Amino acid sequence: MLPGKVPPKILEKLVFTHLGAGDKRVLIGSGKGIDAAAIEFGDRVLVASTDPITGAEENIGFYAIHINANDVATFGARPRWFLTSILLPETADEATLKGIVKELHENAASLGVSIVGGHTEVTPGLNRPVVVGTMLGEVNREMLVTSNGARPGDVLIVTKWIGLEGTSIIARKKRDELERTFGKKFTDRAGGLINLISVVKDALIAAKIGVNAMHDPTEGGIANGLHEMADAAGLGFKVYADRIPVREETLKICRLYGLDPLALISSGALLIAAPRKNASTVVSALEREGIHATTIGEFVGNPNVRVLVGENGEEELPQPKSDELWKLI
Structure with missing residues (x-):
């Protein structure tokens, strides 16, 4: 394995x-x-x-x-x-x-x-x-909010940015190489993303408003997190590539090492399944507390539909077999 x-x-x-x-x-x-x-x-x-x-x-x-x-x-x-x-x-x-x-x-x-x-x-x-x-x-x-409570039509919200934990770990392990490539300030910012890893505040704010499910995408990144959430509820999903929030530090580091940011360990982001009527309220409440929040797609009833919508239209989003971080560790 x-x-x-x-x-x-x-x-x-x-x-x-x-x-x-x-x-x-x-x-x-x-x-x-x-x-x-x-x-x-x-x-x-x-x-x-x-x-x-x-x-x-x-x-x-x-x-x-x-x-x-x-x-x-x-x-x-x-x-x-x-x-x-x-x-x-x-x-x-x-x-x-x-x-x-x-x-x-x-x-x-x-x-x-x-x-x-x-x-x-x-x-x-x-x-x-x-x-x-x-x-x-x-x-x-x-x-109580359950991991398997998502329903067809629920809006998918993600807080902060994907790949935060993976970016911070790589920045520490590859500090010398990253400083030579991108400079000290960039590497310090990337390493400092560790400070965004807690989603306790994010989750408690969303739960108070009313959501159907929440999930912390860890190993395998947001791609694995989406599959895990869908598996738990017996649903499918449709997400839009251009809506998924990724920081510049994560993108540049992933390009340098040939990693997929969608499959990079993403503690710090929180996936939320919100009823459509509550979605904008959840996003606004998070933003008022200084927590970046983005709607990236929705859950669908057919569990076989798990797609990423990009420049080339709809493509299947495969479930990662391993986290991208392991390629460097």
Whole structure:
């Protein structure tokens, strides 16, 4: 198998068929395109998500908090509690561990999140640290948004720009080469896109207005995110290439290394399925809070229609088999 997420067909065959005992209180469980689990506690819902940080070495604590918080927020829930497993290579020292936990602490505190448990060990066979996080949040039952709730005709909205996480990681790993090619200011801007990765504010604003589904497009970029959202709801989609927001830094870096920005890890962007009557209100509310938001297309009833509309008309948008970032890492 290729690096990155295991393909959906293998998940369906091997993973989703082995989920232990059933529980009626599980409102949303494991499935294609599902960011988190939702478990009923009376009039409140506990939302839980877990993700490892494997493709980054710098800022690993930052990513662990925000990537997991993003998934919880896509359910309309506010992130509250965090658990983490820190796996260190045998070459690590106390300074390595101190740097990771300091980042975890500072970024959890910035979101009002408590770190309530976890595990830390030195693991043979690793060549860099790996941090696995589990974020828990809560939301009122009536305010819950589900990953699989998109409906035919819903307007697709994306916040900020695609490829933000991938651009920031590449800018750090290839700093010397990028500075020689584009200059220091450009490279600093590209690396600074890490500061746009949280979508907690984006998601909570949209959920308050009323949306049908939200999704955080991570590995495989917006292309994979669209497929995951469509898979979860059993729908298709039509998106317009000229509406998809891409920053200059992302475009230039992708051209330099021959990468597809649509398939580059895109934490920081939020995909939203909004009822047509609410779409303009959602966009306006986000823009008022300084969050760039763009309508890029819509969901359609036929699950076989998954197209990108460009200069040559409609073309099928394939689901990426691996994230573009892995070509450089």
